[in-house]
Amino acid sequence: MSLSELPNTRLPVVVVPDPAVTAKPSSLRRDTIRNILRQRTAVIGLVILGFLGLIALLAPFIAPYGPDDSMLKLGEEGTRGLPPCIHLLGCPADQPQHLMGLDSNVRDEFSRVIFGSRFSLLIGFVTVSFAIVIGTLIGAVAGFAGGWLDNLLMRIMDVVLSFPSLILAIAIVTVLGTGLINAMLAIGIVSIPVYARVMRASVLSVRENDFVTASRALGESSGGILTRRILPNALTPLIVQGTLGIGGAILEVAALSFVSLGAQPPTAEWGFMIASDRNLFFSAPHLIFFPGVAITLSVLAFNLIGDGLRDALDPRLNR
Amino acid sequence: MTRFIIRRLISSIPVLFGIVLLVFILARVIPGDPCTATYGEKATPELCAQFEIRYGLDKPIYEQFVIYIGAIAQGDLGSSIKFGRPVTDLLLERLPVTLELTILALIFAAVVGITLGLLSATRRNSPVDVLTMVVANLGVSIPVFVLGLLLAFVFAVLLKDTPFTLPPSGRLTAGVSVKPLVDAWGLTALEGPPRAILDFASNMYVFNTLVTGQWGALADALKHLILPAIAVGTIPLAIIARMTRSSLLEVLGLDYVRTARAKGLKERSVVIRHGMRNALLPVVTVIGLSLGAFLSGAILTETIFNLTGMGKTLFEAIEGRDYIVIQGVTIVVALAYLIVNLVVDVSYALLDPRIRLG
Numbered sequence: 001m002s003l004s005e006l007p008n009t010r011l012p013v014v015v016v017p018d019p020a021v022t023a024k025p026s027s028l029r030r031d032t033i034r035n036i037l038r039q040r041t042a043v044i045g046l047v048i049l050g051f052l053g054l055i056a057l058l059a060p061f062i063a064p065y066g067p068d069d070s071m072l073k074l075g076e077e078g079t080r081g082l083p084p085c086i087h088l089l090g091c092p093a094d095q096p097q098h099l100m101g102l103d104s105n106v107r108d109e110f111s112r113v114i115f116g117s118r119f120s121l122l123i124g125f126v127t128v129s130f131a132i133v134i135g136t137l138i139g140a141v142a143g144f145a146g147g148w149l150d151n152l153l154m155r156i157m158d159v160v161l162s163f164p165s166l167i168l169a170i171a172i173v174t175v176l177g178t179g180l181i182n183a184m185l186a187i188g189i190v191s192i193p194v195y196a197r198v199m200r201a202s203v204l205s206v207r208e209n210d211f212v213t214a215s216r217a218l219g220e221s222s223g224g225i226l227t228r229r230i231l232p233n234a235l236t237p238l239i240v241q242g243t244l245g246i247g248g249a250i251l252e253v254a255a256l257s258f259v260s261l262g263a264q265p266p267t268a269e270w271g272f273m274i275a276s277d278r279n280l281f282f283s284a285p286h287l288i289f290f291p292g293v294a295i296t297l298s299v300l301a302f303n304l305i306g307d308g309l310r311d312a313l314d315p316r317l318n319r
Numbered sequence: 320m321t322r323f324i325i326r327r328l329i330s331s332i333p334v335l336f337g338i339v340l341l342v343f344i345l346a347r348v349i350p351g352d353p354c355t356a357t358y359g360e361k362a363t364p365e366l367c368a369q370f371e372i373r374y375g376l377d378k379p380i381y382e383q384f385v386i387y388i389g390a391i392a393q394g395d396l397g398s399s400i401k402f403g404r405p406v407t408d409l410l411l412e413r414l415p416v417t418l419e420l421t422i423l424a425l426i427f428a429a430v431v432g433i434t435l436g437l438l439s440a441t442r443r444n445s446p447v448d449v450l451t452m453v454v455a456n457l458g459v460s461i462p463v464f465v466l467g468l469l470l471a472f473v474f475a476v477l478l479k480d481t482p483f484t485l486p487p488s489g490r491l492t493a494g495v496s497v498k499p500l501v502d503a504w505g506l507t508a509l510e511g512p513p514r515a516i517l518d519f520a521s522n523m524y525v526f527n528t529l530v531t532g533q534w535g536a537l538a539d540a541l542k543h544l545i546l547p548a549i550a551v552g553t554i555p556l557a558i559i560a561r562m563t564r565s566s567l568l569e570v571l572g573l574d575y576v577r578t579a580r581a582k583g584l585k586e587r588s589v590v591i592r593h594g595m596r597n598a599l600l601p602v603v604t605v606i607g608l609s610l611g612a613f614l615s616g617a618i619l620t621e622t623i624f625n626l627t628g629m630g631k632t633l634f635e636a637i638e639g640r641d642y643i644v645i646q647g648v649t650i651v652v653a654l655a656y657l658i659v660n661l662v663v664d665v666s667y668a669l670l671d672p673r674i675r676l677g
Contacts, residue, residue, distance in 0.1 A: 159337030
């Protein structure tokens, strides 16, 4: 039974709108949103992200071909690494149009780049969500428990941080086995310490506040204090760090795909597309250029949003 | 100061232990038995029996760990299956390439990054500032391998036959050679560790040609390093430029800067002598923090520019599933990272007395 189905035993409350409030609505949430929108960088980032999101959502409608369709099978005379052919820009009309040319397996590069947007956005969100959930848990336990457990957990985090992240991720993937999921898992694991540290710092700073002591005095359980009192206060830095982390995660998963440890053929993942067409590079640079631009744009979007969020949510910078 | 260094050294021991433990665990949880995982189809019962005895795999796990630490302490990282040589030898030969590339990239990133940040901050909101920040934002977003490939295309293909052309692969042009230091200094009789150190240094071509005055080879080696260094250095450069800008802007708003201006100092002197001196502290930290980016970047870039350093070795090891080499590279790179971070911390303490006392 959901909450709305519960019999309403309370007396109806009539809310009389206060003219002062309705005239000038001001709430923390609205202020925050306004603050974010005031950040030019964040708005640019949001626009790029919205654009990429639309492309990912509408990929089957935008892309003229399937991501894995070989032009040869479709009865077309394709050449490996054919340069872009755009009718509007003077490409002969009797040639089939390929906005970004053909790749080394005679597939339409444009369609692959379009479908690749699905992977990149998913990779970013899933990887960072995983890292945030585990990291928050570790940070919360460490900050809350203190003592030897805190020490042990944070020293483990130090060890993970003492590797350049890509190297450790490579070592982890060689153990887990190659593949996109394992690559994401590896990048997720190596990014855990950042969130654990952020969460622990928040717990430590919030824990001693009077309102936390008050809830404890009222008999709230540790779990309740953690989820209802401390987590909401730690959310801001986690969100900022997470948004910036998504860009990093996309870059690193692409790098793993580039060293052949991530996505496997025929996945239309941008990093992997670049890796597999690297040998054709000097004759067909468009096969590096277009997926490269796509990766850069998606990373840029998250970086801009993250920067904007940080500036908007940091009360010290409020003007 | 000595006390600070000692304290910092001691605090890195658990981390060092953790690194070795982590790599040890990773090596043990490779699916399947380690012998087959290592040798693949070449695994025969005799070879595996030998392998188990050599690595003490028939002993209890804690004993294995002790043996493992002992081996590492003696510089034994096992033997590469693919190259059939001790991993230590392989890495000693190839580490200089990565080191040289990283140092050059660091110089490029620091010099250009700080200059851009300075220009940006002193001409706030001017076209120069906007352009610098756009470039910085793009710089942190572009994948190293894409940048490397595009640079190679522009300078080796598009600009071919112009004075700006640069070689896209290798360390030296065919026909150019670098004399090892032992030959140049007539020390061929040298053996043992001194010889190893000299050989190590000889393999850093820029250093070698610089100290022995082989100018032609020096120019050639530098030419081959420009593109990879730019590729590796761009992400840190962007971070450094942004940090310099925001840090300098903050410092220039402080009271003592106003005082300096009020007493009639030239603007240049205010910005450089008063502003930059304090603004650079956070920049040093950021340079330290981006060392991971340098190393990861070097690994991706070496494969593109065909430089046989740690990165290319790792890449080849991944392709050949040469687990022992992968472990070796992981441990050596983590150690290098640890040491460099230590150096950064110490230099930071030298710059800022508050840290020593804290």
